[in-house]
Amino acid sequence: MIAEKIKALRKQAKLSQEGLADRLHVSRQAVTKWETGGGVPDIENLRAIAQLFAISVDELLGNSTPPAESKTARFESITEYDIDRLKSYDITMAGAKRTELSSYGGEKIRVCLYSEQLPDIQKLLKVKIDDVKQRIDIDVRRFGDLTESRAKEVLGLSIQFPLHYVKDIELSGNTEQLVVKGLCADRLEYSGSAGQVVLEPGVGHVELNCNRDMQIQCRSLSGRLDINQLSASSKLSLPAKTPFIAVVKGIRNRVFYQRDGQPTADFSLSGEAVQNCENIVELNGIKSELIISSVSASRGEA
Structure with missing residues (x-):
């Protein structure tokens, strides 16, 4: 995670949080938020941090290369397209076992497609990219006898976005696992099916539109998370002591709370404490349940 990377670099340089803040011309509180996962540096501060420690922004984000799964896969297909300005992205995918955005x-x-079991991956799947003014449309299509069911068993999809040219991202499709790792964007909206969702900080507003029961692992909440469901029961795991506001909208929706796997009382912020909190978890839809679980570092996922 970028929080751990910044902390490690600061300690290697034998700087205090206040010393790093002075070098970057930010407040000590900002550095504390970055190192604890309570916030993520904006693009200008990412550049400044990378320059200070003589590394690339890619190294700072940990995303200089495609995911390990794609590097070790037997078969892959990579499509690239030059971006020269800030863009929004509209992506439709044909189904995958794992989908990673970074x-x-x-x-x-x-756009990298990879598999251990599809030797004809370049024939069975095509990536179409259209540049439409301020928006990039990406369509991942299946061909031949490759079904969506088969794709969700054997196909991996990795999409890497240029750090400086991302505004909003809309992704639709079906995947078993959605991983958002080191992604810097104002907003991400996912519509489709996903059994497991892993969120790392970097996106200001994440919206999940999914009627399937989800296991959502939020490694650091930094902004807004909207969960829109119909007759589903999902679980959101947050690091212990994460401050957040819980909002319940829609029809007959309910939120429950757990601490290290055990039922507990509501531990979301209320009263005057909500005034300075930017972290919001909202459940919307119809007849759905959300369990918000506070997980201590020693226990890991509940």
Whole structure:
């Protein structure tokens, strides 16, 4: 995680949080938020941190190369397209076992399809990219006898976005696992099916539109998370002591709370405490349940 990376770099340089803040011309509180996962540096501060410690932004984000799964896969297909300005992205995918979204310091959008069991991956799947003014449309299509069911068993999809040219992202499709790792964007909206969702900080507003029961692992909440469901029961795991406001809307929706796997009382913020909190978890839809679980570092996922 970027929080751990910044902390490690600061300690290697033998700087205090206040010393790092002075070098970057930010407050000590900002550095504390970055190192605890309570916030993520904006693009200008990412550049400044990388320059200070003589590393690339890619190294800072940990996204200089495609995911390990794609590097070790027997078969892959990579599509790239140059981006030269701030863009919104509208992506439709044809189904995958694992879908990973991340940012890197280059100037191309990278779409990588990979598999251990599809030797004809370049024939069975095609990536179409359309550049429409301020928006990039990406369509991942299946061909031949490759079904969506089969794709969700054997196909991996990795999309790397150019760090400096991402505004909003809309992704639709079905996947068993959605991983958002080191992605810098104002907003991400996912519509489709996902059994497991892993969220790392970087996106200001994440919206999940999914009628399937989800296991959502939020490694650090930094902004807004909207969960829209119909007759579903999902679980959101948050690091212990994460401050957040819980909002319940829609029809007959309910939120429950757990601490290290055991039922507990509501531990979301209320009263005057909500005034300075930017972290919001909202459940919307019809007849759905959300369990918000506070997980201590020693226990890991509940």
